[in-house]
Amino acid sequence: MTQIENLYKEAQNLNNDQLRKIIRSESFKGQTSGLSKNFLQTNLIILDKKYALDFMIFCQRNPKSCPLVGVTNVGDPFFRTLGNDIDVRHDVPSYNIYKNGKLFKLTNNISDIWNENLLAFAIGCSFTFEHALVKHGFQIDHIINNKVVPMYKTNIKNQVSGPFQNTMVVSMRIFKKQHINEVVNICQPFHWAHGKPIHVGDPIEIGIVNVNNPDWGDKPKNLLEDEIYFFWACGVTPQNAILDSDIPFCISHTPGHMLITDITEDAEIPILQ
The missing domain is CATH 3.40.1640.10 (PSTPO5379-like)
Incomplete structure (x- = not known):
């Protein structure tokens, strides 16, 4: 170690x-x-x-x-x-x-x-709702391997205020398809921590061309056949606006x-x- x-x-x-x-x-x-x-x-x-x-x-x-x-x-x-x-x-x-x-x-x-x-x-x-996911038995790859969660620019436009605009940034985690509803329900109450995912599924639908090349953070693990991508709105969005x-x-x-x-x-x- x-x-x-x-x-x-x-x-x-x-x-x-x-x-x-x-x-x-x-x-x-x-x-x-x-x-x-x-x-x-x-x-x-x-x-x-x-x-x-x-x-x-x-x-x-x-x-x-x-x-x-x-x-x-x-x-x-x-x-x-x-x-x-x-x-x-x-x-x-x-x-x-x-x-x-x-x-x-x-x-x-x-x-x-x-x-x-x-x-x-x-x-x-x-990171706040990640603790709740872990408590419910979910394994989170970037925690296990001490990596930075992958984050991506999207095609989802922000509402403009003064000089601040650009597009939303999202963070991504991988879980099994059969757990979609459970993950959503666990995260939804955490309104101070982005709540439930804004997108589950194909990254291209929100403008992410290459999920293996994040704009911030580390490359994610490979997606298995029974797994799916979960994307959450991310507080790095202001940095993208800046x-x-x-x-x-x-x-x-x-x-x-x-x-x-x-x-x-x-x-x-x-x-x-």
Whole structure:
């Protein structure tokens, strides 16, 4: 077993405070699927305040892919409604830095570029409902093999808000055909984590030409005869919108490397009580 595999295995047994501690210290830089069981993980977008209203409207108009669960105050790097001492500057394993709609670099800490004009948005993540699927006996390949879930651009157009448009991004998992209804029913209640799949079946129907070549994440396992593709709306959708925008600067999580919150996965309202 490699050092990375050992770290991931150890991380699966840590509580949220312990997980954020090893992420903050940069001891753990990996993907977070399978971690923080029973709690909400989120995607992250950090923008200049001038784009905040347009982005909030974008999330409201595209709730399936962008379920907004938290927003910081302008200039405040703490998600005070989502947990204990959650600091967006260093509590995510890996960040993407975008400049003028293009990926500029990846980093593990953004303390040196955070400023008083920025605010952060937390968007629900499908890793949350994966715990429920595992509890019901489903095996999820990317968790078993410590890979990043495959994600794809689609032909499903987003509702436009200001500079934010482009198309929906989806994540994909493979299960047996006989379990379609069960998978849908298990995932449907998780409205802060994209809920039920938006498509089951042929990838080409939603514009995915080559399912073995994801736009983000790792190549999926081979599909067996009794299996079928399940696609969920994905919180990487805003990053796809940013790639098509003229925004000069933006920060996000690196796909698969999420922010871990203290909100329980079954919370009716995503605010720490």
